[in-house]
Amino acid sequence: MSERERYQVRVEGIRFDSGHYATFGGQCERLHGHSYEVAAEAEGSLSDDSWVVNFISLKAMLRDAADVVDHRFMLQRDSRILKIDETDTAWKIKTPAGIGYVLPKQDVIPLPIDNTTVERIAQWFCDGLWSRLASRAANMRSLTVEVWEGPGQRASYRLER
Numbered sequence: 001m002s003e004r005e006r007y008q009v010r011v012e013g014i015r016f017d018s019g020h021y022a023t024f025g026g027q028c029e030r031l032h033g034h035s036y037e038v039a040a041e042a043e044g045s046l047s048d049d050s051w052v053v054n055f056i057s058l059k060a061m062l063r064d065a066a067d068v069v070d071h072r073f074m075l076q077r078d079s080r081i082l083k084i085d086e087t088d089t090a091w092k093i094k095t096p097a098g099i100g101y102v103l104p105k106q107d108v109i110p111l112p113i114d115n116t117t118v119e120r121i122a123q124w125f126c127d128g129l130w131s132r133l134a135s136r137a138a139n140m141r142s143l144t145v146e147v148w149e150g151p152g153q154r155a156s157y158r159l160e161r
Contacts, residue, residue, distance in 0.1 A: 005045055005046075006043055006044075006045075006141075007043065007044060007045065007046055007052045008041055008042070008043045008052070009041065009042045009043075009051070009052045009053050009055060009058065010039060010040070010041040010042075011039060011040055011041075011055060011058050011059040011062060012037070012038075012039030012040075012146075013037070013039070014037065014038045014039070014059070014062050014063050014066045015035060015036065015037050015038075015066070016035075016036050016038070016066040016067070016069055016070035016071075017033060017034070017035050017036070017070060017071055018033060018034065018036060018069050018070065018071070018072055018073070018074050018109075019031060019032065019033040019072070019073040019074070020032070020033070020034075020073065020074040020075075020076075020116040021095075021116065022076075022115055022116050022117050023076070023079060023080075023081050023082065023115055024115075026081055026096055027095075027096060027097070028081070028082065028095040028096060028097065028099070031073075031101070034149040034150060035150075036066075036121075036147055036148060036149055037147070037148040038062060038065075038066055038122075038125055038145065038146065038147050038148075039062075039145070039146045040058060040062050040125070040126075040129055040143065040144070040145050040146075041143070041144045041145075041146075042058065042133070042137065042140050042142070042143050043140070043141055043142045043143075043144075044137065044139045044140040044141040044142070045139045045141070046139065047137070047139050052137065052139060052140060053133060053136070053137045053140060057136070058129075058133070061129055061132050061133070062125070062129065065125055065128050065129065068109060069109050069111075072107060072108060072109040073103055073107055073108045073109070074109055074111055074116045074121070075091060075093070075103075075108050075109065075110045075111060075116075076111065076113055076114060076115050076116045076120075077110040077111055077112055077113070078112055078113060078114045079114060079115065080114055081095075081096055082094065082095060082096075086105075086110075088105075089104065089105055090102050090103060090104055090105055091103045091105060091108045091110070111124055112124070117155070118147050118148075118149045118153070118154065118155040119155040119157065121147050121155075122145045122146060122147040122155050122156055122157040123145075123157040125145040125147065125157075126143055126144070126145040126157045126158070126159055127159070129143060129145065130143050130159045140161070141160060141161050142158055142159065142160040142161070143158070143159050144156055144157070144158040144159075145157055145158075
């Protein structure tokens with residue numbers, strides 16, 4: 001791909017609803033939820049078929065990832081400040097303030113992130129999409145995922161080859 005040849009493919013409009021609480025300054029937010037929206041943008045040169053990635057495949061992969069967290073509590077499994085214990089049937093979580101939660105396993109998605117900020121959620125989506133797309137789209141040079149947690153509030157994460 002020459003420096004002047006860059007094509008971008010974008011899919012958006014994928015929505016999901018999830019609960020979470022972010023941690024900051026050694027403290028924990030109150031348990032709450034958002035109606036999130038997620039979008040993905042791939043950049044690269046054109047394949048022999050004249051596309052960067054297939055829109056249908058990209059959108060389906062993004063929707064599959066959103067379905068994993070939809071109507072679930074997103075647990076920051078690698079939290080640096082929450083005390084988290086997994087049992088056969090539940091996740092037990094204790095905040096620095098001593099507030100304890102016991103959540104049924106089927107309602108929790110333990111994400112391999114240190115905080116459920118929108119930045120880390122965007123990274124989780126991007127990492128998953130990248131691993132699924134990398135072998136299918138050798139011409140793809142970068143992938144950016146944006147996550148909105150509300151109107152006017154979004155973060156993005158970008159991976160590059």
